[in-house]
Amino acid sequence: MDPKVAKADKKHAKIHSEKRRKDNSERKTGNEIFDKITLETLYKLANQGHIDILNGAISTGKEANVLTGITDDEKFVAVKIYRIATSDFKKMDYYLKGDPRFNVKTKNKRKIIYSWVTKEFKNLTRLYAAGVNVPEPITSANNVLLIEFIGDEDGNPAQPVKNQPPENPDEFWNLLMVELKKFVNEAKLVHGDLSNYNILNLNEKPVIIDVSQSVVLDNPISKELLERDINTLVREYTKLGVETSFEEVWEYVNPKF
Ligand SMILES: Nc1ncnc2c1ncn2[C@@H]1O[C@H](COP(=O)(O)OP(=O)(O)O)[C@@H](O)[C@H]1O
Numbered sequence: 001m002d003p004k005v006a007k008a009d010k011k012h013a014k015i016h017s018e019k020r021r022k023d024n025s026e027r028k029t030g031n032e033i034f035d036k037i038t039l040e041t042l043y044k045l046a047n048q049g050h051i052d053i054l055n056g057a058i059s060t061g062k063e064a065n066v067l068t069g070i071t072d073d074e075k076f077v078a079v080k081i082y083r084i085a086t087s088d089f090k091k092m093d094y095y096l097k098g099d100p101r102f103n104v105k106t107k108n109k110r111k112i113i114y115s116w117v118t119k120e121f122k123n124l125t126r127l128y129a130a131g132v133n134v135p136e137p138i139t140s141a142n143n144v145l146l147i148e149f150i151g152d153e154d155g156n157p158a159q160p161v162k163n164q165p166p167e168n169p170d171e172f173w174n175l176l177m178v179e180l181k182k183f184v185n186e187a188k189l190v191h192g193d194l195s196n197y198n199i200l201n202l203n204e205k206p207v208i209i210d211v212s213q214s215v216v217l218d219n220p221i222s223k224e225l226l227e228r229d230i231n232t233l234v235r236e237y238t239k240l241g242v243e244t245s246f247e248e249v250w251e252y253v254n255p256k257f
């Protein structure tokens with residue numbers, strides 16, 4: 001057999017055997033995310049050298065599952081897989097419509113998800129280039145997004161701030177404000193779902209994730225979304241003991257719509 005084909009075959013077998021292992025041990029994340037398209041997509045990403053092994057679930061969300069992957073050169077990556085069956089197409093459609101970068105006219109659910117994944121990838125690329133602390137995007141294909149793994153060298157993922165509040169909330173808040181300002185003024189995006197669920201605590205530094213719904217400032221809904229994001233943060237960090245207000249944050253970020 002051609003050695004390349006043999007290697008690809010081996011990877012396919014690995015992904016399949018991982019699936020079997022999961023089916024037995026972690027029924028919750030088992031079959032449903034590994035539909036035929038997802039398997040083919042993972043197989044393609046494996047053949048392109050992006051992932052070698054899928055290594056356990058980090059999170060089972062409403063619409064997506066996040067797993068740890070291991071690359072050929074033994075590095076960890078985060079693999080975010082959108083489930084075609086349970087995605088909220090109305091929401092996706094709403095956010096995609098207002099974005100001048102996307103012209104989605106289709107009613108095809110699979111295509112809407114693919115646009116959604118592309119949107120998350122493009123947003124991450126833009127944020128990363130602007131120097132915002134977000135996972136580095138690696139690649140995306142169909143309903144699968146590969147991004148930098150945020151965690152330690154042993155493959156333990158950094159926890160959302162919701163589960164792991166900062167040791168020093170004031171310091172963490174200041175770092176977060178710097179990220180928020182870059183998010184809006186440099187990347188010219190509004191997150192749209194910013195909360196301590198979507199901020200990871202990586203060694204007491206904030207890493208912002210989950211940017212699929214983030215919108216460009218030109219989007220007519222961006223102002224309202226930024227107001228909501230800031231209100232959420234002010235509420236959450238006031239609870240953690242930070243003294244701040246909506247007006248203070250708004251003035252600091254100083255958005256130009
Ligand atoms: N790059 C990453 N590195 C480590 N963990 C991650 C990464 N991205 C996401 N996670 C984990 O997966 C969870 C869900 O990811 P998220 O992008 O917020 O998707 P959802 O749409 O399900 O909220 C996060 O709360 C976090 O625990």
Ligand SMILES: [Mg+2]
Pocket residue numbers: 197198210
């Ligand atoms: Mg999230």
